[in-house]
Amino acid sequence: MVNGIEFKVCGLTRVADAEAAERAGADFLGFIFHPKSPRRIRIEHFKEIQSRLPDLPRVAVTVAPDLSTLAELEATGFDYFQIHFPLGLSEEVPAWSKFVGPERLWLAPKMPPELAFDPGMLAHCSGVLWDAFKKDASAYGGTGQRSDWGRYRELRERHPERRWLLAGGISPENAAEAVAATGSRCLDFNSGLESEPGVKDPDRVSLVRESLSAIRHDAT
Numbered sequence: 001m002v003n004g005i006e007f008k009v010c011g012l013t014r015v016a017d018a019e020a021a022e023r024a025g026a027d028f029l030g031f032i033f034h035p036k037s038p039r040r041i042r043i044e045h046f047k048e049i050q051s052r053l054p055d056l057p058r059v060a061v062t063v064a065p066d067l068s069t070l071a072e073l074e075a076t077g078f079d080y081f082q083i084h085f086p087l088g089l090s091e092e093v094p095a096w097s098k099f100v101g102p103e104r105l106w107l108a109p110k111m112p113p114e115l116a117f118d119p120g121m122l123a124h125c126s127g128v129l130w131d132a133f134k135k136d137a138s139a140y141g142g143t144g145q146r147s148d149w150g151r152y153r154e155l156r157e158r159h160p161e162r163r164w165l166l167a168g169g170i171s172p173e174n175a176a177e178a179v180a181a182t183g184s185r186c187l188d189f190n191s192g193l194e195s196e197p198g199v200k201d202p203d204r205v206s207l208v209r210e211s212l213s214a215i216r217h218d219a220t
Helices: 016-025 045-052 067-076 087-098 117-123 150-158 175-181 202-215
Strands: 006-009 028-032 060-064 080-086 106-109 129-130 162-164 186-189 195-198
Touching: 006 016, 006 080, 006 202, 016 202, 028 162, 045 067, 067 080, 067 087, 067 106, 080 087, 080 129, 106 117, 129 150, 150 162, 150 175, 175 186, 175 202
Parallel strands: 006 028, 006 186, 028 060, 060 080, 080 106, 106 129, 129 162, 162 186
Antiparallel strands: none
């Protein structure tokens, strides 16, 4: 946490990048297991580097996993499970929640702008990650596009009992603007810190601490 703001560095594939995230003050380390993501890390590779990672909460990021995949990740020792899914699979949410426990589940529904958010999902999770919507059926996060900040703020204020993570093109350059516009106290950094997909730029990672430290909370 920096200046009262939690943040996750996601799309990690290397120990050095996880260490840079720890030095910057990250609260969570995110690892993407979606096969179509350019930031994917295979579970075998994760297990190889697992013992050398900083002692920070680890988040397994998946897209609409079946229970066997979730079981394999759960057995690997992740602290949280961030599940992206199209709204057509909302009926799977209770099963995911029952399997890993609602306290460890972060939901990331793919929300078309014309559809309403279903608050019933909140009973099954401890957090919601709000990302940019893209019509491409295979696109889940990491697009670098800005999410709907106004809608995020409205939902966060309506349901303050959950952790709300703001994602979608968050970078050191716009982090202060994002906090001011949304009141968010938890940010998700991914493509905005990269030199190439899956590889973080240590200088950009270190800029996160600088940008968050400069935020004036009386202005948010």
